[in-house]
Amino acid sequence: MPQDAQLIFADHVGRFYARHYAFPPMAGRLLGYLLVCDPAQQTIDELSDALLASRSAITGAVKLLESYDLARRTRSAGERMDRVSLNPTGRQPQNFDATLHLEHAALFREGLDLLTDATPTRRAPLEEMVALAEFLAERLPALRDEWHAHREGLRDSGKLPPSGS
16 A cells, blocks of 8 residues: 555544544544554554654554553564554444443533522433433443444454454
């Protein structure tokens, strides 16, 4: 794949993650590049050269992606530098975590406690947010299980590579 095409893709991923997840653009660019680069494991220097960015920008982006379990650093015996790659277990959607929505519900209930004497119209936005958060927390475990079954079906049919690939 031509380097220009990889950089354009990395830029598109960077803009998407900046717009939808408030990632710094470099973290999204790094994620995009890691999805298409060859070899799949790159040193900080190689990433810096490829993405035309400083080592410190790449290091910061790696740390952020590691905190989301999207990237990992590894080092082979005898090597003096880390290699960065996608975290194979990090491809699992983080949005299936029901506890996040339970925390949202508790937070919104706290806001409702402040509005005990408020009109129903004033309380309505928070009440709806509590209801949505509780609904998602209840439904996400089943949806996650459905996704896992669907993914296994895709793997069995050859439409997705086997796990661990």
